[in-house]
Amino acid sequence: MIGDWLERKEVCICAGSGGVGKTTTSAAIALGMAARGRKVAVLTIDPAKRLANSLGLPELGNEERRVNADVDGELWAMMLDPKRTFDEIVEWHAPDERTRDAVLSNRIYQELSNAVAGSQEYMAMEKLNELHQEGRYDLLVLDTPPTRNALDFIDAPKKLAAFIDSRTLQMFTAPGAVGLKVLGRGSGMVFSVLKRATGLDLLDDLSAFFSSFAEMTEGFRERAEKVSALLADSRSAFVLVTSPRADAVEEAGWFHHRLLDAGLPFAGVVANRVRPAAPKGDPSTELTGLLDDEALARKVLRTFEEDRRLAVQDRRNLAALKKRLGRKPMIEVPHLDDDVHDLRGLRRMDEYLFG
Amino acid sequence: MASLFDKRLIVVTGKGGAGKTTVAAALGLAAARRGKRVVLCEVAEQGRLAALFGASATHAETELAPSLFTVSVDPEQAKQEWLRYQLKSRTLAGVLGGSRLFQYLTAAAPGLSELVTIGKVWDLAQLERRTGGSVFDLAIVDAPATGHGLAMLRAPSTFAAVARVGPIGRQAEEIDRFLRDAKHTGVIAAALPEEMPVNETVEFERALRRELNISVDAIVVNAVHPARFGPDDIQRLRNVSSANPVTQAALSAALSEDTRARAERAQVRRLRRAAKAPVATLPRIFEPELGRDELERLSAELERRL
Numbered sequence: 054m055i056g057d058w059l060e061r062k063e064v065c066i067c068a069g070s071g072g073v074g075k076t077t078t079s080a081a082i083a084l085g086m087a088a089r090g091r092k093v094a095v096l097t098i099d100p101a102k103r104l105a106n107s108l109g110l111p112e113l114g115n116e117e118r119r120v121n122a123d124v125d126g127e128l129w130a131m132m133l134d135p136k137r138t139f140d141e142i143v144e145w146h147a148p149d150e151r152t153r154d155a156v157l158s159n160r161i162y163q164e165l166s167n168a169v170a171g172s173q174e175y176m177a178m179e180k181l182n183e184l185h186q187e188g189r190y191d192l193l194v195l196d197t198p199p200t201r202n203a204l205d206f207i208d209a210p211k212k213l214a215a216f217i218d219s220r221t222l223q224m225f226t227a228p229g230a231v232g233l234k235v236l237g238r239g240s241g242m243v244f245s246v247l248k249r250a251t252g253l254d255l256l257d258d259l260s261a262f263f264s265s266f267a268e269m270t271e272g273f274r275e276r277a278e279k280v281s282a283l284l285a286d287s288r289s290a291f292v293l294v295t296s297p298r299a300d301a302v303e304e305a306g307w308f309h310h311r312l313l314d315a316g317l318p319f320a321g322v323v324a325n326r327v328r329p330a331a332p333k334g335d336p337s338t339e340l341t342g343l344l345d346d347e348a349l350a351r352k353v354l355r356t357f358e359e360d361r362r363l364a365v366q367d368r369r370n371l372a373a374l375k376k377r378l379g380r381k382p383m384i385e386v387p388h389l390d391d392d393v394h395d396l397r398g399l400r401r402m403d404e405y406l407f408g
Numbered sequence: 409m410a411s412l413f414d415k416r417l418i419v420v421t422g423k424g425g426a427g428k429t430t431v432a433a434a435l436g437l438a439a440a441r442r443g444k445r446v447v448l449c450e451v452a453e454q455g456r457l458a459a460l461f462g463a464s465a466t467h468a469e470t471e472l473a474p475s476l477f478t479v480s481v482d483p484e485q486a487k488q489e490w491l492r493y494q495l496k497s498r499t500l501a502g503v504l505g506g507s508r509l510f511q512y513l514t515a516a517a518p519g520l521s522e523l524v525t526i527g528k529v530w531d532l533a534q535l536e537r538r539t540g541g542s543v544f545d546l547a548i549v550d551a552p553a554t555g556h557g558l559a560m561l562r563a564p565s566t567f568a569a570v571a572r573v574g575p576i577g578r579q580a581e582e583i584d585r586f587l588r589d590a591k592h593t594g595v596i597a598a599a600l601p602e603e604m605p606v607n608e609t610v611e612f613e614r615a616l617r618r619e620l621n622i623s624v625d626a627i628v629v630n631a632v633h634p635a636r637f638g639p640d641d642i643q644r645l646r647n648v649s650s651a652n653p654v655t656q657a658a659l660s661a662a663l664s665e666d667t668r669a670r671a672e673r674a675q676v677r678r679l680r681r682a683a684k685a686p687v688a689t690l691p692r693i694f695e696p697e698l699g700r701d702e703l704e705r706l707s708a709e710l711e712r713r714l
Contacts, residue, residue: 070424070425071423071424071425071553072423072424072425072426072600072605073424073425076604077604099555102607102608102611103604103607103608106603106604106607107604160569160570161570198555296425298425299696299697300456301425331654331657331661332653332654332657333654334652334654335654336650336652336654336655336657336658339650339652339655340655340658340659343648343650343655344644344645344648346644349637349641349644349645352636352637352641352662353645353658353659353661353662354658355636356636356658356661356662356665357657357658357661357662359694360661360665362694362695362696363694363696365696366696394602394603394604
């Protein structure tokens with residue numbers, strides 16, 4: 054079924070809340086598409102080695118690595134390095150060496166490129182766009198970062214674009230009075246109050262950062278627009294990953310709504326770890342006879358009852374989500390006895406994802 | 409456990425879906441039972457903590473149970489509070505907070521939103537509240553998932569380095585010192601008994617030590633399935649089968665559960681070997697939704713096992 058979703062697609066973005074098997078699903082989709090003859094790269098920015106683990110690699114770096122998976126196509130994997138990507142973009146857009154060095158060595162830039170929530174997500178999108186333009190792969194699968202608010206990465210390009218918005222730059226780079234006029238009356242006082250609250254150094258650093266960044270804004274804005282365009286392109290597909298748990302389902306429904314609102318190409322939902330519906334009926338008498346051990350029969354019965362109760366709840370949660378999805382498809386992957394963390398496990402998921 | 413509850417702040421983090429909120433709430437109940445006045449703080453606008461107690465989330469401090477309060481930290485509101493404190497004037501804070509220049513600056517200053525968030529959490533843990541709010545014996549924060557949780561703990565030192573001098577820099581340093589002081593601040597990592605969550609927990613413990621020189625106080629492994637069946641039981645279950653689909657499904661469910669319980673126990677053993685912090689386990693609750701009774705049960709278990 055996933056095969057249909059991704060036919061003629063070049064980018065697959067797996068999104069969802071934490072702990073629902075997003076990394077595993079990304080890897081299983083990539084492996085499955087590679088097994089069907091495509092040249093696929095699966096990308097993560099999560100440094101937690103989850104993707105590497107599931108592909109049987111000791112670790113991943115910023116360069117793609119070929120996975121030894123015995124498939125008709127090719128499977129590659131990489132871990133994106135957001136900081137490195139940001140540096141590369143600065144190097145690319147800087148008009149001269151002096152500007153480049155000024156930006157790269159500015160402390161505001163260093164913290165921004167390293168630590169700020171949102172810039173990581175944005176850089177993942179940047180790298181995705183770059184790889185897509187290079188065109189070395191038939192399909193790119195992106196495992197999005199494990200944020201609690203799974204939508205951060207969609208808003209990230211907008212946020213960063215606002216941050217390097219030219220008006221902010223004008224404020225810092227235009228000669229004093231002119232720059233402040235942009236911001237309206239009372240800015241003089243605002244500035245002096247700010248100095249009291251923050252200390253001068255911070256303002257000076259920001260000012261220096263914006264001055265050196267000024268010449269690069271155009272390039273940055275263009276790129277942010279390209280990234281947004283790629284996400285909305287019909288060659289992209291968003292796959293929502295969820296588990297049947299109430300909170301995950303709730304978040305998936307909300308996420309689906311946001312994707313539609315943003316006009317992004319939503320393909321369908323993968324629900325992991327679904328307990329299959331168990332048959333109704335009371336097996337207690339037969340169990341006791343069969344096992345000839347009342348205590349054991351009771352333990353078996355209790356386990357079965359617990360299982361059934363959870364399965365019923367799973368069904369209820371997923372039915373509610375299905376209703377919200379309308380005609381969009383949902384694939385269910387059952388709860389596998391052993392958790393999936395290697396190529397063998399990924400192949401077991403294949404029959405459900407592609408079956 | 410005594411020393412954990414004698415701290416002023418407990419940060420609960422862990423992989424997404426590993427039960428951070430449940431662990432935070434269970435710790436809160438246990439501390440409140442010991443007579444502490446406790447506040448549970450949520451930083452990601454999810455309202456899950458309040459929902460566990462059947463209440464709805466607010467940005468004001470809300471009582472969930474005797475001596476147990478909750479607050480959902482909103483970065484925007486925290487920013488305004490900080491400004492008021494900083495400027496000692498509501499009017500000036502209003503002028504600044506409403507100005508476009510300030511909006512630009514705060515969007516621009518890296519990590520400011522994380523800083524004011526952890527700053528608010530810090531304030532909740534102080535004996536003298538900067539914001540003049542009521543005083544708690546213990547603040548427990550349901551922090552973002554590991555990567556972002558680490559970023560939140562790192563924010564004060566990042567900001568202290570950026571701001572260097574001035575009031576922001578000084579406050580960031582003060583918060584950073586408090587977070588790194590094991591006498592005041594504890595860190596609990598929530599985990600699950602599975603391959604990847606175990607790896608991530610071990611990685612997190614190392615990263616926290618390496619980057620901030622902070623130790624994890626304890627790891628809580630959630631939702632561990634009970635080991636109900638002995639080797640003889642399993643042998644017997646394997647030797648029987650039934651033509652009745654219900655009976656056969658029950659037999660399969662039991663064997664399947666046993667396989668899972670065994671795999672989980674192996675993961676817990678692996679975690680105990682690899683982690684420096686002590687590891688406590690909590691049982692899987694077989695209810696579709698956690699209610700107050702289940703929380704009380706988990707809380708009692710946690711208190712016993714930590």
